[in-house]
Amino acid sequence: MEQTQQHDGVSYRTLIWLAVAAFSTGIDGYVLAGLLPAIAEDLRVTEPAAGQLMTVFALTSAIMAPILGTATSRWERRRTIALSLAVFVVGNLIVALAPNYGIAISGRVVSALGGCLLNAAILAYVIAQTPIRHRGKALSFVLGGWMTATALGVPVGLVIGQSNWRFPMVLVAVVGAIALVGILLRLPELHLPAGTLADRLRPLRQPRLLAGLLVTVGILCASYTCFTYATLIFGPTFRADWMIILIMFGYGLFSMLGNAVTGRLTDRFTPIRVLTVVLTGLLLNSIIGGLALGYAPVTLAAVMGLAWFFLAGVGNGGAAVPQQARLGVLAGDSAAIVMALNGSAISLGAALGGGLGGIVLATGAAPHWLLAVSAVVLTIALSIHLLVARERTATTV
CATH class of the missing domain: 1.20.1250.20 (MFS general substrate transporter like domains)
Structure with missing residues (x-):
C-alpha cells in the first residue's frame, strides 16, 4: 500500500509540484498556437512574424539547454529547479506586458532560458530520487503535467485569449508561481555527486x-x-x-x-x-x-x-x-x-x-x-x- 503513495521516500504530494511546473512549461508551448492573428494585430507585425515567438522559444531551448545544464550541474537540485522556474515566470510576465514586438521576443528568450533548464532539472531530480523499479511510474506522473498541457494548451489559449491574447501568458505565469511556492515548501533538497x-x-x-x-x-x-x-x-x-x-x-x-x-x-x-x-x-x-x-x-x-x-x-x-x-x-x-x-x-x-x-x-x-x-x-x-x-x-x- 505504501508504494501507491510514494517512491521510496518521494511522495506523490511532493512530485505533484514538479508535475504542476511541467504543466506550466508545457502549456506555454501550445497556448499561443491559436492566437497568432490577435498577436500580430496587437504588436503590429505579420502573422509569420508573430509565429516566431514560438520559434525563438524552441531554438533558444535547443541551444541553451545543454549549456545551462552543464553550468548548473553542481548546484543543489531544488535551488536549480526553483531558480529556473522563477526565470520562466518572469519571462512570461515580460511577454504578457510587452508594449512591442521586440520586448515580446526578449520575454520569450528569457522564458525559454528558464524553461529548458527547469525541464532538465525536474527530470534529473525524479531519476535521481526514484529507484529503477518505480522510475516509469514516477516519470509518468511528472510528465503527465506536460501531457495535460498538450491537451489543454490550444483550447485554453483560444478560450481565454478571446478578449486579449495576453491573458493566457498571465495564466502560465500564475501556474508557474503556484508551482514555485509548492516546490520551495515541499521539495527536499538534493545534492548530486559533484565529480568533474x-x-x-x-x-x-x-x-x-x-x-x-x-x-x-x-x-x-x-x-x-x-x-x-x-x-x-x-x-x-x-x-x-x-x-x-x-x-x-x-x-x-x-x-x-x-x-x-x-x-x-x-x-x-x-x-x-x-x-x-x-x-x-x-x-x-x-x-x-x-x-x-x-x-x-x-x-x-x-x-x-x-x-x-x-x-x-x-x-x-x-x-x-x-x-x-x-x-x-x-x-x-x-x-x-x-x-x-x-x-x-x-x-x-x-x-x-x-x-x-x-x-x-x-x-x-x-x-x-x-x-x-x-x-x-x-x-x-x-x-x-x-x-x-x-x-x-x-x-x-
Whole structure:
C-alpha cells in the first residue's frame, strides 16, 4: 500500500509540484498556437512574424539547454529547479506586458532560458530520487503535467485569449508561481555527486546514448511534421473551428493515456522493449493513416484520419517515459546534463518537423503526404533504435 503513495521516500504530494511546473512549461508551448492573428494585430507585425515567438522559444531551448545544464550541474537540485522556474515566470510576465514586438521576443528568450533548464532539472531530480523499479511510474506522473498541457494548451489559449491574447501568458505565469511556492515548501533538497565535467560528460561517448538522443529527434520530427499542420490535414473534412479545437483536445487526452500506460509498462518490462513497440506502432499508424486519407472515400477518410491522429497521440505521449527512463540509466551521475541534451533533442526535433512539413507543402504536395514523410522519419528512428538495442543489455536498460 505504501508504494501507491510514494517512491521510496518521494511522495506523490511532493512530485505533484514538479508535475504542476511541467504543466506550466508545457502549456506555454501550445497556448499561443491559436492566437497568432490577435498577436500580430496587437504588436503590429505579420502573422509569420508573430509565429516566431514560438520559434525563438524552441531554438533558444535547443541551444541553451545543454549549456545551462552543464553550468548548473553542481548546484543543489531544488535551488536549480526553483531558480529556473522563477526565470520562466518572469519571462512570461515580460511577454504578457510587452508594449512591442521586440520586448515580446526578449520575454520569450528569457522564458525559454528558464524553461529548458527547469525541464532538465525536474527530470534529473525524479531519476535521481526514484529507484529503477518505480522510475516509469514516477516519470509518468511528472510528465503527465506536460501531457495535460498538450491537451489543454490550444483550447485554453483560444478560450481565454478571446478578449486579449495576453491573458493566457498571465495564466502560465500564475501556474508557474503556484508551482514555485509548492516546490520551495515541499521539495527536499538534493545534492548530486559533484565529480568533474569530464566524468559527467563521459556517458556521451556511449554510442547507445547518442543514438537514444537521435531517436528523440526522430520521434519529435515525425510528430511535428504532421501536428504543426493538423488544421490543413483535417481541413477538407472538418471545417469548423470548434471541431479542430475538439480534435486537438482529443489528441492531448490520448497523449496522456499513452503516457500513463507506458509508465506502468516500463516498470514491468524494459524501456527498450516498450519503446520498440511504440515506434513500430507509430510507423504502422502513419502508413495506414496516410493511405486512408489519400485514397479512402471522404467519410471513411474522416474516420480513419481521426483514428490515425488519436493513435499518434497515444504513441507520441507513450514514447516519452521509456525514452527518459532509458537515457536516465545510461546517464548515471550525468543525468542533469543528459536530460538537458534530451531537451535540446526534443526542441530540435520539433523545429525540424515543422520546417520539413513546410518544405513538403511548399512543393505543392497535398497535406496527407505529410504522413508519408512522417513514416520515413519513423523508419529511420526505428532503425537507429533497433541497431543499438542489444538483447544482452535489454534487461538492464
